[in-house]
Amino acid sequence: xxxxxxxxIIPVTGEPxxxxxxxxxxxxxxxxxxxxxxxxxxxxxxxxxEGVLCPGxxxxxxxxxxxxxxxxxxxxxxxxxFVRELxxxxxxxxxxxxxxxxxxxxFEMAQSGSVATADISNSNDTVSFKGxxxxxxxxxxxxxGSNPAYADIVFDKALRLKAEFMAVSQPGSVSIVPHATYxxxxxxxxxxxxxxxNELISIHHQESADENDFFLNGSGPIAxxxxxxxxxxxxxxxxxKRPLESIAGYFDAEQRILFVHNTVTETQDIDFAxxxxxxxxxxxxxxxxxxxxxxxxxxxxFRSKGCRITLxxxxxxxxxxxxxxxxxxxxxxxxxxxxxxxxxxxxxLNGAEFIGMEHKLGxxxxxxxxxxxxIENVDIPTLKLTSKSNSRLIIxxxx
Ligand SMILES: [Zn+2]
Numbered sequence: 532x533x534x535x536x537x538x539x540i541i542p543v544t545g546e547p548x549x550x551x552x553x554x555x556x557x558x559x560x561x562x563x564x565x566x567x568x569x570x571x572x573x574x575x576x577x578x579x580x581e582g583v584l585c586p587g588x589x590x591x592x593x594x595x596x597x598x599x600x601x602x603x604x605x606x607x608x609x610x611x612x613f614v615r616e617l618x619x620x621x622x623x624x625x626x627x628x629x630x631x632x633x634x635x636x637x638f639e640m641a642q643s644g645s646v647a648t649a650d651i652s653n654s655n656d657t658v659s660f661k662g663x664x665x666x667x668x669x670x671x672x673x674x675x676g677s678n679p680a681y682a683d684i685v686f687d688k689a690l691r692l693k694a695e696f697m698a699v700s701q702p703g704s705v706s707i708v709p710h711a712t713y714x715x716x717x718x719x720x721x722x723x724x725x726x727x728x729n730e731l732i733s734i735h736h737q738e739s740a741d742e743n744d745f746f747l748n749g750s751g752p753i754a755x756x757x758x759x760x761x762x763x764x765x766x767x768x769x770x771x772k773r774p775l776e777s778i779a780g781y782f783d784a785e786q787r788i789l790f791v792h793n794t795v796t797e798t799q800d801i802d803f804a805x806x807x808x809x810x811x812x813x814x815x816x817x818x819x820x821x822x823x824x825x826x827x828x829x830x831x832x833f834r835s836k837g838c839r840i841t842l843x844x845x846x847x848x849x850x851x852x853x854x855x856x857x858x859x860x861x862x863x864x865x866x867x868x869x870x871x872x873x874x875x876x877x878x879x880l881n882g883a884e885f886i887g888m889e890h891k892l893g894x895x896x897x898x899x900x901x902x903x904x905x906i907e908n909v910d911i912p913t914l915k916l917t918s919k920s921n922s923r924l925i926i927x928x929x930x
Pocket of ligand 1: 592594651735846
């Protein structure tokens with residue numbers, strides 16, 4: 532048994548603890564958190580850390596396969612320009628460089644405290660890495676295609692890619708998902724929803740106001756891109772409704788679904804989604820939103836509505852690092868009223884609940900094996916991160 536104490540222990544399922552000892556078995560299994568004054572553990576057996584101990588982080592939105600794009604795309608140019616720039620570079624990156632960047636980034640993710648990642652894949656670039664990695668991955672095989680004539684071809688290709696990932700993944704940890712509300716034809720949406728009834732669904736949602744324009748009026752940059760990428764396709768007229776109202780009907784109310792970004796999401800969008808879906812989760816990727824759109828979601832609104840919030844990093848194409856701690860720091864800088872313990876819950880247990888790993892990850896609960904993260908250089912009296920705060924995994928998540 533290992534015994535750890537720290538300036539503060541955040542167990543996630545309870546209040547932060549200031550004078551406590553965390554007991555962990557050699558296999559990473561949590562034995563318990565004890566009051567330091569009431570335990571008979573000899574002081575010399577307790578390893579003390581300056582800083583905060585919390586469970587391993589769960590990142591619910593990443594594109595590990597885009598790690599090659601680190602630093603390539605200028606910040607602040609908006610989503611439309613970002614998509615076009617990424618397309619331009621995509622075709623000219625060597626296979627070896629892509630694979631190497633995946634391994635380097637995944638190593639940095641683990642070092643910064645991540646134990647599980649829900650990762651978008653459009654290609655098989657990450658198959659061999661995920662097959663070897665000790666980190667837990669849920670892979671979302673992502674499909675898009677506005678032209679219904681190609682829906683069957685696109686979906687069959689996704690089924691083959693899914694099989695490649697399933698061969699190296701735990702059962703239930705690969706699903707086929709739509710890219711965004713606006714980039715998938717009716718026929719393709721139906722196929723995804725049909726196949727994904729008992730699986731996790733993730734979808735990019737309201738990353739910019741262009742998405743509202745597309746559905747409400749059938750116009751704007753997304754409509755222009757759709758026409759440009761699909762020569763001859765019939766002109767889109769819009770639905771006259773908000774994005775989620777336009778696409779929710781493909782899915783059952785029971786579908787566990789993650790909306791990613793939500794940068795321009797308003798009350799009516801949340802109210803609709805929460806009344807339609809019984810298991811809606813909202814993923815916030817603050818650093819990517821600032822990088823691409825120089826905007827942040829209305830996080831106060833999501834909190835006031837009691838939404839299940841998770842954290843994501845997006846990819847190195849739109850982020851300077853893949854670190855949940857950096858996402859937490861950015862939220863704290865813009866919304867200082869949100870307690871650190873709550874932000875850590877978003878980046879641990881809420882994510883674990885979305886990916887169905889809450890029996891093992893996300894909190895210091897007896898018999899879980901969530902991994903242990905040390906966050907150093909925290910201002911302990913206020914329990915706030917500082918500009919010097921950093922995180923590292925000191926105990927990996929157990930098998
Ligand atoms: Zn994304």
